[in-house]
Structure formats: C-alpha cells, structure tokens
Amino acid sequence: MKESVVSAKKPIKTVIGPIHPALKEPIKFIFEIDGEKVIKVDLAPGHNHRGLEWMATRRNAVQTLYVSERICGICSISHSIAYCRAIEQAADIEVPVRADYLRTIFAEMERIHSHLLWAGVAALELGFDTLFYKAWEVREDLMDLLEYLTGNRVNYGVLQIGGVRRDITPDQHARINKSLLNYTILFDELYDMFLEDTVLRMRCRDTGVLTPEDALKLCTVGPVIRASGIATDVRQDFPYCAYGDLDIKAITPEALAGEVHGDVFDRIIVRLLEVKQSIEIIQQSMKKMPIGPLTNFPKLMVLLNHIKQAEGEGIGRHEAPRGEVFHYIRLAANQESPLVWKVKASTYSNAMSWVKMLEGEQIADIPIIVASVDPCISCTDRVAMVDKGRTSIFTQDDLRRLSRKKTERIRQGLK
Amino acid sequence: MSISKALNKSLWVYHVNTGSCNGCDIEIVAAITPRYDPERFGIKLVGTPRHADVILVTGPVTNKMKDKLLRVYHQTPDPKLVMVIGACGVSGGPFYESYTLSGPVDDVVPVDVYVPGCPPRPESIIFGVVTALKKLEEIQKK
Amino acid sequence: MNDNILTPEQVVEQFQQCLGDGLQASRIVKRSEGLKSAESIQIWLTIDKTKIKIAVQQLCDIQYPHLSVISGCDMGEGIELLYHFFIYYGVARGEYSVTIRTTLPKTDLIIDTITDLIPGALTSEREKQEFFGLQVLNIPDSRRMFLPDDFPEGVYPWRKDETGIKEEMVKKLHEVGKAEGAQRRAKNK
Known part of the structure; x- marks a missing residue:
C-alpha cells in the first residue's frame, strides 16, 4: 500500500x-x-455468469441434471437435490423412501465437508495457518468417504431424477461408522481450537454484526440468518426427503453462549455445531433407512419420455451448507427441455x-x-x-x- | 530427467478463476494441504501474478473475465507457463455453448499444459505441475 | 407477527378478501415425502399485476415473509412473473410456500417494485430487468447486475421471441480448434 x-x-x-x-x-x-x-x-x-438457465432450455432434463451439479462444485449435491425435486413435482414422479434417505445422507456428508472447508478458510484469513491445514487435513477423510460411496471426490453424479444411482450396502456401514466416530472425536478438538481461543474470540466478537431485523429484511438465509438469532432452517421448517422423519432443530448461537450477537464469532459457533448435527443426522438416517428400490425409473429412456410428456411446474428447495437453494422448473408437454429453469443459490x-x-x-x-x-x-x-x-x-x-x-x-x- | 535437476527452480503458482464452478478450485487448494504437500518440491500458491511462474486457469472464461485473464497473463513475468485445470477450460465441458462465454482458455491465452477432469484429482493437478516443470526446463535450455 | 397460525385455506381466504377480483386463481398443493409422509404445503396464487403491492402487504401482515427469488417465464404474449415467498419459517414442519403469479403483457412490461416492503428483493428485481427487459417502477438501483457492460441493448437472454439470444451470439466452445486439429492430425499421418 x-x-x-x-x-x-x-x-x-x-x-x-x-x-x-x-x-x-x-x-x-x-x-x-x-x-x-x-x-x-x-x-x-x-x-x-455462464448462462446456465438459458443452457437448460436447449438440453433435456437429465443433461441439465449434470449442469445443475456444476453450478457449484461444493454444493453439488444440494443443487441437484433441489433440481430433482422440482422436476419430480412438475412431472409427478414418486421417489422411493430409501432414495429419500440416501439423498439425506449424502447431503449431510456434503455439509460436513463444506463446513470444514469453511473453517479452514476462515482460519487462513485470520492468520491461523496451522488451523487451516488441520481443518483441510481432517476434511480429506470425508472426501475419501464420499469417494468410497459415490465414486467421485467432487461433483458426485450420484443423484438421478426419481431416485439415486448408488446404494449404501450393509458392508459399507462399518467404514461410514468409523469415519463418523472419528469426526465425533475431532469435533471436540476443533471446538476447543475455535471457540476456546481468546485471540480468535477477541478478533471475531462484534465484528461484522448483522441484526435480526436486517437479516429478515434482506432475505438472508442459512447459517448467517441463524447466527443473527432467527431459528429458520429448511430442513426443520419445510419437510422434504427424510428430514420430515428426523428430529431436527435449527441451531442458533443461543444454544452455546446463551446470547446472540449476530457477529462473525456467532457464525463460527453455528457452523461448528452444525457439523455435530450433521453427524447425528447421518447416524439417525442409517438406522431408520428402510429397504427398497433406489428409483422407480431404472430405464433412462422411460424417464425421459415421462418428462417429455409431462406438463406442469414445481419448486425444489434444499438447505445447502450455505443456506437455502431454490429451483423452479416448468415443463411443457411434448418438449424435451424445460420451458424455464430458475436457480437461486444461497449467496444470491x-x-x-x-x-x-x-x-x-x-x-x-x-x-x-x-x-x-x-x-x-x-x-x-x-x-x-x-x-x-x-x-x-x-x-x-x-x-x-x-x-x-x-x-x-x-x-x-x-x- | 532427474528430479534434482528439474527442481533447480521452485515453481510458484498463481490461480485464476474465470467462471468455473469451484470444484477445480477446491481441488487446487486441497492439493496444497498436508496430505499431498507439494511444498516439499517448492510448489506453492502465491497471491499475485507478478510472483508466479505458472498460471493455473480454471473455468470456461466468461466474457467479463476475458480481459482480466489477459491482464493477469501479461502481468506474469517470462518465462511463464499456463495450465488449464478442468474440462470446462479445456473444451467447454458441460458449458459447451453459451452466449456469455468466450472460452475455451486456449482461445484467449496460449496454453502449455492441459489437465482434464471434472474436476481433476489433486494428484493429477500435481502431475500437471510436474509436466509444466519439464517444459519450463526445455524453455530454459534454449 | 401473528401468534395464531392460519391454515392454508384461511391464507387464501384472506387474499380473496383483500384482493377481490384481483385474485384470478388459487390452488393448494400438498406433497409428502419420507417414511412419515410429512406434508409440505404450497399455495399458488394468480393475481392481477396492479395488485402486487397489496398482495405483498397482505403477506407482511400475516408474517414478514422470506422472499426466495422472483422467477419468470416468457409465455409468448406475456411474461409471467412468479414471486416465491415463504411464511411461518421457524415453525417445525409448518412453513408454507406462497407463490404469487402475475402476467405482464408484452405491450406493457411495467411492474411496481416491492423493495420498499422487502429490501432484499432488489437483487431479484434488477436481475429480472436485464434478463426480461421489463421495467420495475421506482426501483432504487436499476444498474445491470449479471450481464457484462458491453452486452448489446435490447437483447434479453430469457426471452423466447426476437429479443432473445440470437444464434450468432452463441459461442460453441466445443468446436473451437476442431478443424485445425483435424488438419494437423491429417498432416502428421
């Protein structure tokens, strides 16, 4: 300077x-x-701006699914869940319950990896390089787990309209449980490092405050609005996938500190506690997951034909790691590509x-x-x-x- | 080529996102973390193109980013190498046609190393940098 | 904010009362997923475009809504705008989606801003202006948002008529260098 x-x-x-x-x-x-x-x-x-929504009007629904995964490489499951649910509503497609649970599990794994990624970046910005490397190192274990289950580290390609493409078999449970146990232990460690550190607390307390009134007026979503003390979470409020079966409560900083500042430190608290919440959701889902088919449309051509004939509109929402993502789809009869596809990402x-x-x-x-x-x-x-x-x-x-x-x-x- | 000979120079890498989905970008950052640790070979990410030997470009180059990419290219001192990471920078990938893209990257700046994949694994990114190293050595010999 | 929570039918009724003929159609959709088949409730309302402000005010009276986004669709003669609102957030499994649909004829592409009631709608309204070429009255900030500054005037990416994207504007990235590559390969053989 x-x-x-x-x-x-x-x-x-x-x-x-x-x-x-x-x-x-x-x-x-x-x-x-x-x-x-x-x-x-x-x-x-x-x-x-890549013109994704315009691209969709020139492709068929399944091709667009893979574009939806690439809206954001970190929220790739979140966007594809929202996209699939919008199409499923528009074309009136039933999703098997097992697929709902598998979607939930994958989405929560994505949340853990995203929050750890964020924790690392936040530490880097503050000058705690050790913490950055620590967070990203422990994140690799989850990337391994996701690769083990889906075949990819990023952009998993595991969802399909009408269901999912890969199952979690009983012999994979041991590996998942091992990882989750590992993270439960690690969580305590990260908790100490982030929340018990005096310097970090002094640096982040009352920095970048967002009042609950402003948060509401500006249509804020996700951990940011929860850190301002408003207990809204799509998973809790608007039941979808398996979230309606599970006991989920939106996390606000009150849970830990008993008070809400709406500052950077509160956002750290919310995200860290959500990692723990995600571990619990995966554990609950694995216990409750019923046995059944993965999709009602095993043949892709049948699915495409069904979507081609359908007419209607649908909305899909999902609580991505960064907040609500929202997709709106309208299908016209005898047309392969959707009439309109609107995507709203959380940072929007x-x-x-x-x-x-x-x-x-x-x-x-x-x-x-x-x-x-x-x-x-x-x-x-x-x-x-x-x-x-x-x-x-x-x-x-x-x-x-x-x-x-x-x-x-x-x-x-x-x- | 012996490794010690190739590593007479530490490669400093600058990363430009020209409209990618972030998938490649987090894999680039993942590649510099302890599991892969390329810093033991002297490879590190730097914050400005003026310090860099290699520019990593991700994304299909949006119209708005085109002149920014050119500026970064011209700010980097010679000898320099350009590496494209990810399918969308190589050939458009999933974004193969659009009204707002002016990619692929080699239509905007000359490219030396292509690392395809959506996204490529950290191993292949490091392999790409090592390939760039060999090429840089060849340039230096001339 | 109201303590007593209205049923979806009551919400529609309230709109009926305040909008009168302005409410052209309404439907309630319930979708259930998961083992317990917990229901999510969606209310779809079609209103006259002059009543948009009254409708949003009505929604604010029920509970200050969360605006997700404004989406739109070129239907040929007119442009349909859909305001995706959510009310009763924070109530476990009790959130309603309220979508307000209104049609703007292409001869009269003007709509009132709702940013005075919901400041967060600004991003969405600016986006609609540049992508559909409509005019939002009294918008506090009408600059372009996502499109580059040198993007031609009078071209609106989401329109499906002659003002939409023309074929010559589309760059086909996968074709770049293909002809040269084929030539080079032929030479090397």
Whole structure:
C-alpha cells in the first residue's frame, strides 16, 4: 500500500475482485474508505455468469441434471437435490423412501465437508495457518468417504431424477461408522481450537454484526440468518426427503453462549455445531433407512419420455451448507427441455447482507467478514486502490497481511 | 530427467478463476494441504501474478473475465507457463455453448499444459505441475 | 407477527378478501415425502399485476415473509412473473410456500417494485430487468447486475421471441480448434 493513498483526505474507492472463485455469482466489491474505515459498499456480481438457465432450455432434463451439479462444485449435491425435486413435482414422479434417505445422507456428508472447508478458510484469513491445514487435513477423510460411496471426490453424479444411482450396502456401514466416530472425536478438538481461543474470540466478537431485523429484511438465509438469532432452517421448517422423519432443530448461537450477537464469532459457533448435527443426522438416517428400490425409473429412456410428456411446474428447495437453494422448473408437454429453469443459490440471497456487515468496519476485517458469509475461497483475490486517477494494486496477500497484523496485535496485547 | 535437476527452480503458482464452478478450485487448494504437500518440491500458491511462474486457469472464461485473464497473463513475468485445470477450460465441458462465454482458455491465452477432469484429482493437478516443470526446463535450455 | 397460525385455506381466504377480483386463481398443493409422509404445503396464487403491492402487504401482515427469488417465464404474449415467498419459517414442519403469479403483457412490461416492503428483493428485481427487459417502477438501483457492460441493448437472454439470444451470439466452445486439429492430425499421418 502506498503512503500517498493513506494520506488522501477524500474517501478512497477500493475495488475488491473480480477474480473470485465463486458460486453462480462471483462478486466484485467497491468500497469507499476513509482511513481504515469502510464507509460505503457496492457490489458488482456477474463475472461468473455462464448462462446456465438459458443452457437448460436447449438440453433435456437429465443433461441439465449434470449442469445443475456444476453450478457449484461444493454444493453439488444440494443443487441437484433441489433440481430433482422440482422436476419430480412438475412431472409427478414418486421417489422411493430409501432414495429419500440416501439423498439425506449424502447431503449431510456434503455439509460436513463444506463446513470444514469453511473453517479452514476462515482460519487462513485470520492468520491461523496451522488451523487451516488441520481443518483441510481432517476434511480429506470425508472426501475419501464420499469417494468410497459415490465414486467421485467432487461433483458426485450420484443423484438421478426419481431416485439415486448408488446404494449404501450393509458392508459399507462399518467404514461410514468409523469415519463418523472419528469426526465425533475431532469435533471436540476443533471446538476447543475455535471457540476456546481468546485471540480468535477477541478478533471475531462484534465484528461484522448483522441484526435480526436486517437479516429478515434482506432475505438472508442459512447459517448467517441463524447466527443473527432467527431459528429458520429448511430442513426443520419445510419437510422434504427424510428430514420430515428426523428430529431436527435449527441451531442458533443461543444454544452455546446463551446470547446472540449476530457477529462473525456467532457464525463460527453455528457452523461448528452444525457439523455435530450433521453427524447425528447421518447416524439417525442409517438406522431408520428402510429397504427398497433406489428409483422407480431404472430405464433412462422411460424417464425421459415421462418428462417429455409431462406438463406442469414445481419448486425444489434444499438447505445447502450455505443456506437455502431454490429451483423452479416448468415443463411443457411434448418438449424435451424445460420451458424455464430458475436457480437461486444461497449467496444470491446473502450478498446484500454484506453491505450491512461491512459498513463501519476496518479494512483489516474485510477478509474475515466476507469469508464469514462463506461465499467461497478467495473473494479478496485482488484489490485495486484508485487514488486521483492513479491505481495501485492491493493484492490478496496485502489484505491478508493486514488481517494477520491485526490478529498479531491482539495476541501481543494479551501477553 | 532427474528430479534434482528439474527442481533447480521452485515453481510458484498463481490461480485464476474465470467462471468455473469451484470444484477445480477446491481441488487446487486441497492439493496444497498436508496430505499431498507439494511444498516439499517448492510448489506453492502465491497471491499475485507478478510472483508466479505458472498460471493455473480454471473455468470456461466468461466474457467479463476475458480481459482480466489477459491482464493477469501479461502481468506474469517470462518465462511463464499456463495450465488449464478442468474440462470446462479445456473444451467447454458441460458449458459447451453459451452466449456469455468466450472460452475455451486456449482461445484467449496460449496454453502449455492441459489437465482434464471434472474436476481433476489433486494428484493429477500435481502431475500437471510436474509436466509444466519439464517444459519450463526445455524453455530454459534454449 | 401473528401468534395464531392460519391454515392454508384461511391464507387464501384472506387474499380473496383483500384482493377481490384481483385474485384470478388459487390452488393448494400438498406433497409428502419420507417414511412419515410429512406434508409440505404450497399455495399458488394468480393475481392481477396492479395488485402486487397489496398482495405483498397482505403477506407482511400475516408474517414478514422470506422472499426466495422472483422467477419468470416468457409465455409468448406475456411474461409471467412468479414471486416465491415463504411464511411461518421457524415453525417445525409448518412453513408454507406462497407463490404469487402475475402476467405482464408484452405491450406493457411495467411492474411496481416491492423493495420498499422487502429490501432484499432488489437483487431479484434488477436481475429480472436485464434478463426480461421489463421495467420495475421506482426501483432504487436499476444498474445491470449479471450481464457484462458491453452486452448489446435490447437483447434479453430469457426471452423466447426476437429479443432473445440470437444464434450468432452463441459461442460453441466445443468446436473451437476442431478443424485445425483435424488438419494437423491429417498432416502428421
């Protein structure tokens, strides 16, 4: 960062992005800053716009299923569950109960891996490299498990309209149980590392606060709105798949701390507790899962023909690791491709809450606040500072260095 | 080629996402974590293209990202290599036709190494970097 | 917020009362999944486009709704907009989906904004403007959102008429370099 930039009196415009590995909508941030303080935030998404919804109108429903998996490589099961459920409603397809349970199990495994991934990234942004490596190392075990069950590490290709493509056989239970037990032990370890650490607590408490009123008004979803104290969770509220059979309660930070701040620390609490919840859901589902067929449409041509003849519309929702995903599908008779496919990813809803969280905060806190919504890995890839027509580049490293310096200052202050 | 000879230079890698689904990106980050640990060979991710030897490009290059990718390419000092990670950057993959894409990557910048897969495993990404290493050595000999 | 929870039929009735003729059609869909067949409830309402604000206000009176997204569909003569709301979140297995459908004739593609009631609708409304070419009245921020700045004016990706994506705008990524590759291979043989 150049000295002249800091000494400028006018608010400085700072651009973050757009090199940003994101979901459907990567976002460029334009900040107006005064010294160290963020005054105004503006968003400019769309660098990742690939025209998926338009593509679907030129493909058949099963081809689109694989596109839906690739909306986001991390939420690939979430989007395909929502997509399948929308088509199933539109074409009136019954899903066998066993398939409902298998979907639930895969979705919860995805949640654990996504939350661990997030925990690692958050630690990296704060300057706890050891914790980052730890979180990603333990995540690999779950990736192995998913690969063992589905055949792939990412983009699993395990769902099909009308059911699932792979079963969990009894001889696989031992391997799953081993992993779950492992994670139950690890959970306590991660819990200590994240929630009992004084520096981390000081750094994240009352940073990036989102009030419950704002959270509701801005249509926020997922762990972000739950961290603001509103107990909403699609799995609890709107029964689907096997979630209607299970005992699920939306997790809010009250469960642990007894109070709600709506800050970054609360978001960490919610996500960590959800890892534990997911382990329990998988265990419950494996016990309750009935025996039965995986799909009512074992032949793909029959399925495609059924969808071609169907006419109707449907909505599919799923609580993805980052919050609600929503798909709307309309089918027209005698047409292979859907008439319309609308996808809403979780960050689509959460993007606007960033503005409220970031205003009034320090530049050094930008990385962790942006990361606390869990958009994806390095939102803050490149920052350009514009000062009287001169642009100096503020790299991801510079920004992260600022963030780490702040952590270091707090740590020094404690001694 | 002996490994010690090939590793006279540590490869620093910069990662650009040009509209990928994130699948490749998390596999790239997974590839630098302790299980695979390529840092023992001197391979590490850096935060700016000006420090990099290799640019990893993921995604089918959206129209908005095209000039940003070109800028990153020109900011990287020579000798440099471009690696494409993932099927969509190689040939469009699942996004084979669209009104908003100007990919595949080799239509925008010259590409040296292709790593196909949707997404490729961390092992194949590391293998791709090692292949890039060999190519870099050949360039240096000339 | 109301403490007493309305049944889906009562919700429709309330809309009937406040909209009158503006409510053109309504249906309630129940779908059940899983072992216990827990039911999820969906309410679909079709209303006149001038009544959109009254309808959203009515929804706010029942419980401040969660707006998932506004989706849309080009039906030929008009563009259908669907506002996907959810009420009674936080109640275990008690959430209702309320979808409000309204049609905008292509000669009059104007609709009122609902951002004054639900600020979070801004993203969705901006998206509809650029993808369908409709005009949202009194929208606080009408800039483009997802499409690049150099995207041609008057082309709307989700339209199915002459203003939609033209074939020459579509780039076929899988064909790039194929002819040259075939030539090179022929030469190498």
